[in-house]
Amino acid sequence: xxxxxxxxxxxxxxxxxxVWTVVxxxxxxxxxxxxxxxxxxxxxxxxxxxxxxxxxxxxxDRPPFFFxxxxxxxxxxxxxxxxxxxxxxxxxxxxxxxxLGKSFRxxxxxxxxxxxxxxxxxxxxxxxxxxxxxxxIPLGVIAGKNRGTLIDNILSVLALxxxxxxxxxxxxxxVYIFAxxxxxxxxxxxxxxxxxxxxxxxxxxxxSAILTRMVRSSVIEELGEGYVRTARAKGLSERAVVYKHVxxxxxxxxxxxxxxxxxxxLAGAIITEKIFGWPGLGLLLVEDGIGKRDYRIxxxxxxxxxxxxxxxxTLTDMLYRWLDPRIRVS
Amino acid sequence: xxxxxxxxxxxVIIFVLVAIFAPWIAHYDVGATNLAMRYMPPSAAxxxxxxxxxxxxxxxxxxxxxxxxxxxxxxxLVSAFVGTxxxxxxxxxxGWVDSVLSGYIFNIFLAFPGLLLAIALVAFLGAxxxxxxxxxxIIGWVGYARLIRAQVLKVREYDFVQAARALGAGDLxxxxxxxxxxxxxxxxxxxxxxxxGAVLSEASLSxxxxxxxxxxxxxxxxxxxxxxxxxxxxxxxxxxFPGLAIALTVLAFNFIGDGLREYLDPRQxxx
Numbered sequence: 001x002x003x004x005x006x007x008x009x010x011x012x013x014x015x016x017x018x019v020w021t022v023v024x025x026x027x028x029x030x031x032x033x034x035x036x037x038x039x040x041x042x043x044x045x046x047x048x049x050x051x052x053x054x055x056x057x058x059x060x061d062r063p064p065f066f067f068x069x070x071x072x073x074x075x076x077x078x079x080x081x082x083x084x085x086x087x088x089x090x091x092x093x094x095x096x097x098x099x100l101g102k103s104f105r106x107x108x109x110x111x112x113x114x115x116x117x118x119x120x121x122x123x124x125x126x127x128x129x130x131x132x133x134x135x136x137i138p139l140g141v142i143a144g145k146n147r148g149t150l151i152d153n154i155l156s157v158l159a160l161x162x163x164x165x166x167x168x169x170x171x172x173x174x175v176y177i178f179a180x181x182x183x184x185x186x187x188x189x190x191x192x193x194x195x196x197x198x199x200x201x202x203x204x205x206x207x208s209a210i211l212t213r214m215v216r217s218s219v220i221e222e223l224g225e226g227y228v229r230t231a232r233a234k235g236l237s238e239r240a241v242v243y244k245h246v247x248x249x250x251x252x253x254x255x256x257x258x259x260x261x262x263x264x265x266l267a268g269a270i271i272t273e274k275i276f277g278w279p280g281l282g283l284l285l286v287e288d289g290i291g292k293r294d295y296r297i298x299x300x301x302x303x304x305x306x307x308x309x310x311x312x313x314t315l316t317d318m319l320y321r322w323l324d325p326r327i328r329v330s
Numbered sequence: 331x332x333x334x335x336x337x338x339x340x341x342v343i344i345f346v347l348v349a350i351f352a353p354w355i356a357h358y359d360v361g362a363t364n365l366a367m368r369y370m371p372p373s374a375a376x377x378x379x380x381x382x383x384x385x386x387x388x389x390x391x392x393x394x395x396x397x398x399x400x401x402x403x404x405x406x407l408v409s410a411f412v413g414t415x416x417x418x419x420x421x422x423x424x425g426w427v428d429s430v431l432s433g434y435i436f437n438i439f440l441a442f443p444g445l446l447l448a449i450a451l452v453a454f455l456g457a458x459x460x461x462x463x464x465x466x467x468i469i470g471w472v473g474y475a476r477l478i479r480a481q482v483l484k485v486r487e488y489d490f491v492q493a494a495r496a497l498g499a500g501d502l503x504x505x506x507x508x509x510x511x512x513x514x515x516x517x518x519x520x521x522x523x524x525x526x527g528a529v530l531s532e533a534s535l536s537x538x539x540x541x542x543x544x545x546x547x548x549x550x551x552x553x554x555x556x557x558x559x560x561x562x563x564x565x566x567x568x569x570x571f572p573g574l575a576i577a578l579t580v581l582a583f584n585f586i587g588d589g590l591r592e593y594l595d596p597r598q599x600x601x
Contacts (some may be wrong), residue, residue, distance in 0.1 A: 018434075018437050024436065032451075032454045033454050034455065118487055157334070160588065161577070161581060164584050168557075169569075172562065174571065176569065264443060264445075266443055266446070267445035267446045268445075270445070270538070283448070291539075295453075298453050298454070302450045305443065306442050
């Protein structure tokens with residue numbers, strides 16, 4: 001096997017192993033609920049019949065794993081093998097059939113709920129990335145070109161402030177300014193095209209700060225390269241040098257950061273969606289899942305978000321290798 | 331040291347002092363509601379004004395510093411300790427131990443966006459300060475482990491390590507006496523940025539209702555309570571002051587971390 005092929009096989013193997021572990025962790029999360037999940041969902045006043053019916057409907061009456069240590073008649077913990085008749089196995093079989101179980105509250109299939117909410121989250125994440133790139137590229141180029149000057153220092157401090165301001169501070173402040181005071185935009189919801197502006201800025205702010213720093217150091221590095229001297233020597237304007245040559249090479253590490261930041265965006269979207277009542281996965285997770293103790297929905301959302309993140313990271317890695325042949329070799 | 335990290339250090343020291351002396355600085359009970367005094371703007375009696383139930387925002391922000399710093403310090407200490415041990419073992423023994431730890435375990439933890447894993451853990455364990463700290467440690471240690479592993483891999487090739495081995499020193503002695511003291515410098519940078527991250531995560535989880543339950547004066551809880559439209563309209567200061575407290579604390583730790591990084595790695599200066 002060639003080293004390149006071996007590397008690819010190894011990566012795919014690792015990817016499968018990681019996905020398997022992540023799914024397994026999510027399936028056993030429900031075992032961590034203190035006490036009985038059925039009581040947690042139905043409440044203390046539920047009758048034993050209601051509890052039993054609920055457990056049977058959601059497969060909670062079955063053993064959690066292939067084996068366990070139940071307490072026997074003498075009060076001793078004994079090892080017991082349950083075989084394939086267990087919840088872990090059930091969950092896997094269901095997932096492979098595109099079934100994430102049913103909501104504990106409404107009996108709706110969780111998979112359907114996720115498919116319904118998914119586009120809104122992706123829309124928000126893409127809008128946030130666009131906001132971030134639109135801010136970061138010009139600012140990063142200006143800072144990099146003027147390295148060490150007052151402008152550079154001011155932009156660097158601004159970037160650090162941007163990184164330090166969390167979405168749940170920026171978001172409500174934007175609502176205060178643009179919805180409460182000026183009345184230009186709606187404080188929440190997803191009805192008109194303009195409704196995405198405030199959530200996208202909120203979610204994109206921290207990313208734009210991180211990207212500005214990346215673009216800046218990238219531009220500084222590339223400006224020192226020989227090809228820049230050649231381009232300048234042949235009489236290209238500074239503008240053409242920076243935007244045609246430097247940015248083209250300088251954006252390679254930025255692409256990687258953008259891909260790797262998608263996870264942070266997806267996690268940040270949970271908070272942003274809550275602030276703006278944006279009906280995506282985050283709101284489903286926080287309001288319908290965590291808020292109503294609907295553990296099936298929580299499992300489904302965590303699974304959907306982390307799978308998206310893992311796939312995005314893998315794609316980013318492949319794109320990066322393709323863009324920069326030097327990495328392919330090492 | 332650059333100017334920004336000095337500013338950061340000063341802010342952090344102020345916050346630590348405020349957290350320690352909170353009962354002497356705050357002049358109101360953090361839980362005492364007074365509906366007659368709700369939505370009061372900042373004044374001599376209430377420096378930061380009052381919130382929707384008439385509680386003194388200044389006192390709550392002051393006591394909020396305690397929660398933030400307590401969570402931050404515990405999370406960073408535990409994560410750094412666990413991460414250092416695991417990272418050192420992975421880097422020192424390499425071979426299959428390293429393949430399992432850095433090739434598999436690290437990747438599992440990096441496969442989740444950190445905040446999501448914390449949210450998931452607390453969602454199932456139930457809200458509360460201890461569970462929040464536990465969740466943040468679970469997502470925190472891997473950053474330190476990766477860093478220390480890389481450092482140990484580098485340091486263990488140095489001549490003085492070979493010399494110690496030639497003199498008959500055992501694995502544990504080599505690792506703890508010779509390698510680790512020379513490998514943990516970058517840990518300080520990571521710890522400083524980790525404090526920023528922990529303070530931010532605590533506030534985020536409390537904001538989502540998964541951290542310290544109200545009426546505890548966590549900054550995240552205060553922001554969550556201040557962001558409904560009627561409170562925003564009547565008392566924007568209820569949002570601004572805890573928001574500023576979070577931003578300043580996080581900024582200060584980021585300033586320190588950035589400054590230390592430049593100081594420890596001169597190649598990074600001015601970049």
